[in-house]
Amino acid sequence: MRSTRTRLRLTGALVALLLSAGVPAAQAVDDQPTLAELAQRHGRYFGSATDNPELTDEPYKAILGTEFDMITPGNGMKWYATEPQQGVFDFSKGDEIVNLARANHQRVRGHTLVWHSQLPGWLTSRDWTADELRAVLKKHIQTEVRHYKGKVYAWDVVNEAFNEDGTYRETIFYKTLGPGYIADALRWAHQADPKAKLYLNDYNVEGTGPKSDAYYRLVKELQAQGVPIHGFGMQAHLALQYGYPSTLEDNLRRFSRLGLDTALTEVDVRMYVPADDAELATQAQWYRDMTEACLAVRRCVGITLWDYTDRYSWIPAFFDGEGAALPWDEELRPKPAYFAIRDALQ
Structure with missing residues (x-):
């Protein structure tokens, strides 16, 4: 183990040297196993989100197509994109990403069927009766899941x-249908594709606490009712100023004990910039700690970055003065976080 770590540190130093000499990042790490290959040795996947406008960026696409083995469409499968008019479906954006993933022998996590x-x-612009909204929700879920049947590994349902x-978020679905909409959504998705893994997914649930406790209780209730539920997704949008979720591994473990797969589904670690x-070392x-936590829990099946490069991070547009959240910088150069992940996977 020591020789492997020493070799990895030398590799990291060599890459840093090559980068400082102007050698492109992809070329600098070209002869190393990818993150996906390292994760596969542990029976895990290592993935990235992506979005359609980025797919014209060939250097970006080259890393996306080689370093990862699981892809999540960031926006192309959301309701506004897939059913822009009632009953009129458009899967072109999701299809583009699914087809790219299939060409690169990557699997796909579908994101997301029901979200506020x-x-x-x-x-959102009209009031619905419960019967009307149930019918709309069922048609949307089943049409989308059937369209991607056999092409999507798991859904954030x-x-x-x-x-x-x-407490339950007061969404259009909760206010009109009550909490039972969650069980219905899972049942409808399962009917449409019985082989797809079905997840609940949220942020600020990485550690134990009121929000993750609520999901823990909900999963037990769903299981008692015989509702199909296979996984719990912890988004892991972390920020240096709020501290690391020290109970992450314990939390992964307790959901695994319920018989669920778990996954870190939308990982980034933001900070104030520059x-x-x-800060980059922290x-x-x-990133190393999250990777090791997943590896320590047998049913933590994988990790997905919420895109892999600061070039396309959502953080600066939503958190004023923050950024630098991902393992590759805006020039597609690997940062210390990248080598920390590699080290953990070694």
Whole structure:
């Protein structure tokens, strides 16, 4: 083990030297196993989200197509994109990413069937009766899941269903249908593709606490009712100023004990910019710690970065003054976080 770590440190130093000499990042790490190949040795996947506008960027696409073995469409499978008018479906954006993934021998996580955000105006601009909304929701879920049947490994069926205090989020679905919409969504998705893994997914649930406790109780209730539920996704949008979720491994373990797969589904670690070396070192340690936590829990099946490069990170547009959240920088050069992940996977 020591010789492997020593070799890896030498590799990291060599890559840094090559980068400083102007050698492209992809070429610098070309002869090393990819993150996906390293993760596969542990029976895990290592993935990235992507989005359609980025796919014209060939250097970006080259790394996306080689370094990862699981792809999540960042926006192309959300409701506003897939059913822009009631009953009129458009899967072109999702199809583009699925086809790219298949060409690169990558699997796909579908994201997301039921979410309170990025809904089309026709859905949010009127009041629905419970019967009407149930029919709309069922048709949307089943049409989309059937379209991708056999092409999507897992679905984030219901996304962000709880508030921070563990109460149900007051979404259009909750207010009109009550909490049973979650069980219905899972049943409908399972009917449409019985082989797809079905997940609940949320942020700020990496550690134990009121929000993750609410999901833990919900999963037990769903299981008692015989509702198909296969996984729990922890987004892991972390920020240096809020501290690392020290109970992450314990939390992964308790959901695994319920018989669920778990996954880190939307990982990034943001900070105030410009970042200094100390912050980048802390970020690298957090990426290492998250990777090691997943490897320590047998049913943690994999990790997905919420895109892999700062060039396409969502963070700067949503968190003023923050960024530098991903393992590759805006020039597609690997950062200390990248080598920390590699080290953990070694």
